Amino acid sequence: MMKYDYHTHTCFSEDSEASVDAMINAAIERGVAELAITDHYDPDYPDPEFEFIPDFPEYYKMLMEKQEEYAGRIKIVKGIEIGIQDGETIYKCREAAHAFPYDVIVGSFHCFCGYDLYTADYSKMDEKQVLPDFYTFMHTCLSQYKCYDVVGHFNVIDRYVPFELDYSNCMDICEAVMKIIVEDGKGIEINTSSFRYGMGDRTHAASEFLTMYREMGGEIVTIGSDAHKPQDMAADWERAAEILRTHGFRYLATFENRKPTMIKL
Ligand SMILES: [Zn+2]
Numbered sequence: 001m002m003k004y005d006y007h008t009h010t011c012f013s014e015d016s017e018a019s020v021d022a023m024i025n026a027a028i029e030r031g032v033a034e035l036a037i038t039d040h041y042d043p044d045y046p047d048p049e050f051e052f053i054p055d056f057p058e059y060y061k062m063l064m065e066k067q068e069e070y071a072g073r074i075k076i077v078k079g080i081e082i083g084i085q086d087g088e089t090i091y092k093c094r095e096a097a098h099a100f101p102y103d104v105i106v107g108s109f110h111c112f113c114g115y116d117l118y119t120a121d122y123s124k125m126d127e128k129q130v131l132p133d134f135y136t137f138m139h140t141c142l143s144q145y146k147c148y149d150v151v152g153h154f155n156v157i158d159r160y161v162p163f164e165l166d167y168s169n170c171m172d173i174c175e176a177v178m179k180i181i182v183e184d185g186k187g188i189e190i191n192t193s194s195f196r197y198g199m200g201d202r203t204h205a206a207s208e209f210l211t212m213y214r215e216m217g218g219e220i221v222t223i224g225s226d227a228h229k230p231q232d233m234a235a236d237w238e239r240a241a242e243i244l245r246t247h248g249f250r251y252l253a254t255f256e257n258r259k260p261t262m263i264k265l
């Protein structure tokens with residue numbers, strides 16, 4: 001089937017040097033019918049070395065121009081990935097979400113409790129508390145923040161914690177988070193970067209969370225490579241599609257003007 005890559009980055013993101021055209025051309029070459037460009041906006045990111053704040057007017061202008069320039073060859077979906085944090089940051093996220101008429105917003109958690117997942121010093125944390133703290137943070141945020149369409153890489157924290165994953169004391173809070181997502185009519189994704197990070201079968205979202213979402217009645221799923229360079233464009237797309245099928249999903253969501261359209265998976 002044609003591919004629909006709903007999570008990708010370009011040099012409008014602090015952590016990518018890829019030109020927009022290089023990313024789009026890689027997508028065309030790999031049979032991508034719809035490409036959502038979802039560059040980072042991560043207000044109040046704790047690591048001072050990174051400022052994930054794009055030039056919004058320039059960014060949106062680029063999205064519109066590329067949509068027109070490539071029309072007929074590939075559909076460019078105007079997206080953004082918003083890094084959600086609680087407190088005052090939520091207001092910034094909300095403002096950015098409404099500042100331009102995006103087609104799709106990926107709502108992601110790259111931080112929790114004032115730490116970013118990447119540089120957090122897990123050795124100073126209570127092993128048993130890290131996962132509950134992360135999902136409780138998600139719960140606090142998603143109880144208040146609704147300006148997104150799909151939650152990015154649900155259990156991405158699995159990639160960063162330096163000790164053996166033990167979800168036994170936090171599945172109830174994960175369920176509470178998922179319940180909010182489903183009841184708000186939002187989606188989740190399979191983010192294929194987990195394969196590139198050597199996470200094996202531990203996909204983002206992981207199998208048990210895909211099942212949890214579907215059993216709660218969730219139907220909105222997307223696939224995103226999270227490519228930050230052309231080589232990773234649409235990576236492992238078919239593999240992700242197969243995982244969705246084996247979890248009982250029959251449709252993939254595409255977005256325009258923040259409204260999902262289902263296509264047969
Ligand atoms: Zn992300």
Ligand SMILES: [Zn+2]
Nearest residue numbers: 007009081226
């Ligand atoms: Zn991303």
